[in-house]
Amino acid sequence: MRDDAAKVWMVSRFKDVRGLINDPAMLRSPHAAEEGSISRRFAQMNDGDGPQSILFMDDPDHARVRKPLAKALYKRTQSMKTEIEGLIDTVIDACPADGIFDLMKDVAIPVPVLVIAHILGVDESRLDDFREWSEAAILSLNPVRTPDQTAQMEAGNQALLQYFSELLERRRRNPREDLISDMASYQASGGEMSDAELLTNLASLLIGGNFTTTDLIGNGVWLLLTHPDELRKLRADRSLTGPAVDEILRFESPVASTSRTLPADHEVAGCPxxxxxxxxxxxxxANRDPEVFAQSDRFDITRAKKAHVTFGGGQHLCIGAPLARIEARRVLEKLLDRYDTIELAQDEIVWRQLPFFRGIEELKIRVS
Ligand code: HEM
Incomplete structure (x- = not known):
């Protein structure tokens, strides 16, 4: 299907989506997209003079910046797993022992920011500032933001880049066990990455990772509470936590779509x-394609394992996927450990109005 106003094609069958996102010839930079297309216009809204997030880069620069960053993030995600789980436990232990609270405000929003701050090496004394800047920077994802929000976004971005730049200097002098020190040491050993590329991409870890993981947690708890049989299965067999997280990712994917631009005339999904x-x-x-997922509109945490496309694929496959899975698993485990009963405490769910994303505004739960 082609949308002539937005100047984009749309594919939605699993095989077409997977074929495109895995095709190494396809381009991602919005500058490769035709003039007037929504991708190009959105990029123009956000473009400063500096470098881009790897999400919007193409090879060879994409591979040059992505490889060391992804390697450092994977390494820290694994080596800090116990600390990450400890942070999540602390957040959930601080929630009321019984009564009603908003899971989004008290758990799903704070957890990803706290975790990424810890991985990066953000000083504890600057956590509140960091939270505020991250929230402002994330406004770049909103194509319908107000002028006030744009000003807030620009100020947040500036403050974030300034802070990362100072932190990078400090870690060059005194390395610690964190991702910013890893990247400083990569540069010092001759790794080809400018400070501007590094700083932009450190910020993109927050922009790409915070909302999405918040939504994974919120959508997941909501799905389990509205499918009591699935929740019962999970309580009875905790080895289902991993499969449950993947079924949540498939069934209510936090990111609705990604895109690719054609480097040459080409037939895609039978269309020239x-x-x-x-x-x-x-x-x-793609994740609800009945050709691939039997009874695809059924939320079933015991369904036979099959790869979904929630994290995209190919050269741009999400580098935060292992981290998002660790966070969501631990939140579910800890909630079930801490509370004998959890139920929804609101009648209607309000979905956040943000194009390309799927997440809940507020999720009041009653626990005991
Ligand atoms: C449930 C949580 C998440 C979802 C659903 C998600 C989804 C995605 C998707 C769909 C893409 C585009 C892939 C493509 O076009 O093929 C992507 C890319 C990316 N994600 Fe995530 N993400 C999540 C969490 C995270 C986290 C926690 C981080 C970092 C800490 C992160 C960092 C990134 C980065 C840097 C890219 C760009 C990779 C590239 O273009 O090479 N994401 N993510």
Missing amino acids: MKQSQTVFCSLHG
């Missing part, structure tokens, strides 16, 4: 398409 045309790949559509 032109060079520079952009194709939106519906991750929601």
